[in-house]
Amino acid sequence: MQETDFVSGFARGLKVIEAFGETTPRLAIADVAKATGLDRATARRCLLTLAELGYADYDGKFFVLTPKILRLGHAYLSATPLPHIVQPFLDKLAEEVHQSASASVLDGTEVVYIARASQKRVMSINLMPGSRLPAYCASMGRVLLAAMPDNESLALLKQSNLKSFTPRTLTDPIRLMEELARVREQGFAVIDQELELGLCSIAVPLENDRGRVVAAINIGAPAASVPAAEMADRYLEPLKSVARLLKSLLR
Amino acid sequence: MQETDFVSGFARGLKVIEAFGETTPRLAIADVAKATGLDRATARRCLLTLAELGYADYDGKFFVLTPKILRLGHAYLSATPLPHIVQPFLDKLAEEVHQSASASVLDGTEVVYIARASQKRVMSINLMPGSRLPAYCASMGRVLLAAMPDNESLALLKQSNLKSFTPRTLTDPIRLMEELARVREQGFAVIDQELELGLCSIAVPLENDRGRVVAAINIGAPAASVPAAEMADRYLEPLKSVARLLKSLLR
Missing domain, CATH: 1.10.10.10 (Winged helix-like DNA-binding domain superfamily/Winged helix DNA-binding domain)
Structure with a gap:
């Protein structure tokens, strides 16, 4: 240029x-x-x-x-097929599991919400399309970082402002890289109150029809009603089922 | 300048x-x-x-x-107190009435959604903060236009591309001005499938603590389950109650 x-x-x-x-x-x-x-x-x-x-x-x-x-922001949201394709699936998912469901993509060191179906509010912050969270301590962020080559995810972690939102937040890059390896292997990420006390979430990647990870979807739930250990038992199958249905629709 | x-x-x-x-x-x-x-x-x-x-x-x-x-869009949504103040009230309202509830402001001839609590999707288009609809045929638009002096609302109607989205859409500026007068007098607007067949909605203005209209809130419902004639009976009080609670919070 x-x-x-x-x-x-x-x-x-x-x-x-x-x-x-x-x-x-x-x-x-x-x-x-x-x-x-x-x-x-x-x-x-x-x-x-x-x-x-x-x-x-x-x-x-x-x-x-x-x-x-x-x-300006709406120019992106309305011009991009992803939010439109994903939204009805999130609506159905949120209704089925009685929790909030969201989709996001990575922008630098942050996840950006592109669609959301809200049941009850469990977080103190108000998430909506365009909202951002640090990738390293969000379930969708972990899934999206895990989909990258190690050198790229490590570079993003090094650019991130790794701070403790709660006593449970992982902030050590080495431990985070180990966690990303685990997420990659198991195919999902669970966050146990690392972003906010009282909030758990579970995310899976969304692949397009060529197997490339293009976004992530998650379900958030209050830790008081769904302990982190139960997140996968309850929500992994519903999330994976949505990811399977979307795979052929995402090009 | x-x-x-x-x-x-x-x-x-x-x-x-x-x-x-x-x-x-x-x-x-x-x-x-x-x-x-x-x-x-x-x-x-x-x-x-x-x-x-x-x-x-x-x-x-x-x-x-x-x-x-x-x-860029998020700079507005996160910087403006209105969406944050209104959102929890919309969440509660949507849950209470089992329909979607939204808030919007006027930008030129369009209403812009600034907050939304979605229950089931009733419209074919996917509304989210930042979404826009023509003011003249949306319930929140009618309420916001009705809050303006006649010469200003008439000027906006004249700038609008008044087209028939359905056979029921009002597009005659004279009839629209009559409708705005009625909306102003009764304090709410009902739209009966003017924007999309099968969709009704009812809106009330949100006043700030000095009595100035700063936004509108609405409830949308499928015409098949809630006929337009019943919208006010069912939803006017819940909407007005939210408007009353918000009045002292909006400065």
């Missing part, structure tokens, strides 16, 4: 959008400059452009994003 | 992202140029920038968006 094929103003603008988030919903120009590493003048121009186009509101001091921003 | 405060490369790039969608998941440079009105060279540079930054994949001919794009 040549230098002239790169639109720097576009790249900077996308960085500015990503500066907004759960803990940073309202940002002044200086905040955005700090978060993105852009100089104040550039941050200001990107923010004013967002406001001019209706993607942000500006009260003279702070900028907030508007719902128009959702058009 | 001065000319120099506008980053044209950013504005053009955002247009390129929006060119992707359900019917246009894979786009060549010429397709994007046509869809956006940009010249080929500009479209090409924006697409290559997206690919370089990991927001798109490129096979040498076609571009597709990657899950990284979801970071």
